[in-house]
Amino acid sequence: MTRVLYVGDTLVETLIAAKGIDTFTHTYYRDSARVLREALGPRPGIELDHMPAADIRTKFPNSAEALSEYDVIILSDVGYLNFKMPFGNREQLVPMGPNLVTPFRQWVLDGGGLIMAGGWLTFSGIYGKGMWGGSPIEEVLPVIMKQGVDDLIDHPDGATIQVTDPSHPILAGIDIPQDRLILGYNLVEPKPESQVIATSRQDPFLVVGSAGKGRSIAYTTDPVFHLCGNLHEWADYGLLWERMCKWAAGEI
Template sequence: MTDPRRVLIAGESWTVHSIHQKGFDSFTTTEYQEGVGFLRDALEEGGWDVHYQPAHVAARDFPFTADALKEYDSVILSDIGANTLLLHPDTFVRSKVLPNRLHAIRDYVRSGGGLVMVGGYMTFQGIDGKGQYAGSAVEEVLPVTLERGDDRAERPQGVTPEVVAKHPIVAGIDGAWPHLLGYNRVSAKPDATVIACVGDDPLIVAGEAGEGRSVAFTSDCAPHWAPSAFVEWSGYKRLWQGIVGWSAGD
């Protein structure tokens, strides 16, 4: 029996700390949330062995080397900023010298690994440019070139994706796609394939880097940019199975 393929998802978590002001008095509440469920379910249904690291876990436990990443057939970065991977707590707090994990991702892809970057406020460049992937080693192996500032395209009125190229990633997905509420603006690299667009901008771009493959999905895999109509869409699971499978060499 063949072992299931393995994928590492890093990110898709956040903590909200709120101040409730009631006249003279106030109190605070803190809530931790994860948005990985829709994506994880889609991949597990497709036979993937999914390993999930929320952002605060990835800060410490994301692999340090390309060899360690080779435990996985594909790596997904979703709404997790470059600083979370660069600034390990032992480096940030204790000034310890450690490997650059963005370099590890680049070298893993070039040696045959798969990489998927999913859009959000902390991937690509994100809100106020705080994603910080522009100019990094990860950008070297993405199929897209990133802007050097806040790259969000908020579309509260909704924008409908359009498939513009035949590709294994979207094989078997027919009919109109549900709308999205935003995405990150990017430019496809010359040797990459733009598979789907939102307006005049790329939504899904696939390409090769060395012996590996990478895919950029510039919108979200969960709310808020991906509303319920999108994550509950009949093509959602097939889409993510296609994206991650292709990145891993399918």
Template sequence: MEKDRRVLIAGESWSVHSIHQKGFDSFTTTEYSEGIDWLRTALEAGGWQVDYQPSHVAAREFPFTVEKLSEYGSVILSDIGANTLLLHRDTFVRGKIMPNRLQAIRDYVADGGGFVMIGGYLTFQGIEAKGQYRGSPIEEILPVHLQSTDDRAEFPQGVTPRVENDGHPIVAGLGTGWPHLLGYNRVSMKPDGKLVASVGEDPLIACGLYGRGRAVAFTSDCAPHWAPESFVTWGGYNRLWQQIVSWSAGLL
């Protein structure tokens, strides 16, 4: 598999620790989940080799160097906060100086790599602004500006995406009848960014150039809850993600 058809995805995993209180007594349970299946299946169906790092794995193993990232045609961050990549255990526990992996992503894109950020509670700024990407090297490469506060826009009633540039390769062949979404991260366009699709009054898909590379912001989710079953089972879902990642990698 050549480099241009390999993609690294970090994030899309979580653990839920529950306390069950029954009168005087209580006990706890912990459940681990991943939301990667729909996206991974979509990309593999398009001929991509997917290397997936759940958040706890990415904390340890996400690449530190441009050279290692350059093994991939595109890198995707989805629902994973900046702190997971900044605070390696050797730094947080042992006080050791380590490379800044957000800077490595920026320099990889400047050198010709592809980058995609997918929305969620811990990307862009996220819930209570805990994503912490504002002002970071990631915001530098994105085609959008990030808010300083909690940027979630929740639409339990559903909100329908609108294609703004039907001539763009990212949305080629997808038409206008997209399924609704249930929320997204609010961002604003940079002057040199290209708006491809919107949702509500805000960008949904934006793309742009950074150095010799390309970056895409998809401000909603690739899995529930913001991307409900009707979206992840939509006939255009696979094509959308194949074209997003292919464009970021310079293949479209």
């Protein structure tokens, strides 16, 4: 079994509705992650756990032993600050709390599989708020991200995906129909030693590489609403993610 930890694609949304001089506050929990859970979870050989974004600072594995419970970690639409900053108000404590970043990076170098998927807060993210560029995690990803720059490319008219390496184990025998349209992606720069195996509008869509004994993948669009467009409705969407996870784990 490929043991996968999927982190992110959830949010708590607070809305203020104004009706004349009266206002009402509504709070919602949005679980967009169900899209990928439903596609990937039932796939053969996949054991999937999901961690909401709000749980990262208190529940993300913070040691080599805890990280060893997983073969692959997927990060989607979660910013670097969730991993960098300790939980709660601890400014009077030295040290402030557990370091999530260093053991995470080392886990990849020791053989773990990392997949970063696109979104408003992964890669550089909207207004540069993702903040993954220049981080220790960038060192184990197959792409370089501009720091402090909004890297989101929007295509409201839809963009198709072109397979550039059909022989790669992730994409072998998979045909991505041209009626599957994404609405955008994060613009990244592939590292010289990495491999771009799919593009969209001639920009990197799927980039693979290695780091130490581990493997990593940059999947530059959102795996769930909204940038994924109608890609998640494709019959082989779950198969694509199964292949990505098994490749990242070194199983194919």
